[in-house]
Amino acid sequence: AQSVTQLGSHVSVSEGALVLLRCNYSSSVPPYLFWYVQYPNQGLQLLLKYTTGATLVKGINGFEAEFKKSETSFHLTKPSAHMSDAAEYFCAVSDPGNTGNQFYFGTGTSLTVIP
Amino acid sequence: KAGVTQTPRYLIKTRGQQVTLSCSPISGHRSVSWYQQTPGQGLQFLFEYFSETQRNKGNFPGRFSGRQFSNSRSEMNVSTLELGDSALYLCASNPLPGSNYGYTFGSGTRLTVV
Numbered sequence: 001a002q003s004v005t006q007l008g009s010h011v012s013v014s015e016g017a018l019v020l021l022r023c024n025y026s027s028s029v030p031p032y033l034f035w036y037v038q039y040p041n042q043g044l045q046l047l048l049k050y051t052t053g054a055t056l057v058k059g060i061n062g063f064e065a066e067f068k069k070s071e072t073s074f075h076l077t078k079p080s081a082h083m084s085d086a087a088e089y090f091c092a093v094s095d096p097g098n099t100g101n102q103f104y105f106g107t108g109t110s111l112t113v114i115p
Numbered sequence: 116k117a118g119v120t121q122t123p124r125y126l127i128k129t130r131g132q133q134v135t136l137s138c139s140p141i142s143g144h145r146s147v148s149w150y151q152q153t154p155g156q157g158l159q160f161l162f163e164y165f166s167e168t169q170r171n172k173g174n175f176p177g178r179f180s181g182r183q184f185s186n187s188r189s190e191m192n193v194s195t196l197e198l199g200d201s202a203l204y205l206c207a208s209n210p211l212p213g214s215n216y217g218y219t220f221g222s223g224t225r226l227t228v229v
Contacts, residue, residue: 032214032215034217036220041222041225042222042223043119043121043205043207043220043221043222043223044205044207044218044220045220046217046218046219049215049217051215090158094214095214096214096215102148102160102163102171102173102214103158103160103214103218104160105157105158106157107157108157
């Protein structure tokens with residue numbers, strides 16, 4: 001069974017400060033890992049994904065995440081927060097061996113950026 | 116290229132009624148999945164369709180059903196609506212089944228049951 005834990009349902013950072021959103025997963029096999037962002041009244045937008053290869057993944061809007069198998073983590077970072085980064089962020093995991101396409105999402109982290 | 120289109124954006128229904136939501140995937144995408152998003156339960160998988168066949172189904176009662184047409188458009192239906200069905204219903208598409216793509220989500224249909 002797969003599951004995702006996002007530590008901190010609410011994170012506040014100052015504009016220009018480092019953004020760190022935490023994600024740990026539980027999976028019986030090396031998973032595929034994703035980060036999504038959701039703005040109010042909108043759907044989810046894919047920020048970045050890890051499937052295979054390089055464990056440091058760069059995404060859109062200056063975000064990146066590193067897959068650490070030993071820590072079962074996939075934390076999302078951005079060196080300098082911008083006001084437009086304020087949104088809800090979701091980590092998700094899927095099983096690459098699953099013939100279905102089901103994703104398991106974390107409960108989300110709401111990011112507030114303080115001017 | 117157009118994104119995933121969901122209609123309607125907002126819907127208000129009464130308990131006991133039924134509702135049909137529509138999703139048009141990105142052109143060329145043939146896999147469509149549906150998720151329910153609520154404040155209490157978060158994002159939960161409903162079902163996935165490919166080539167007009169349901170490939171995977173989440174843990175929802177039989178009141179929730181769906182289908183996919185030959186042009187890959189998909190509909191989901193909820194019968195005998197309950198207050199707890201109030202949620203944002205999100206449709207997502209992929210070129211093919213396979214989670215390595217990541218999803219492209221629509222903006223969702225906000226269903227309110229009164």
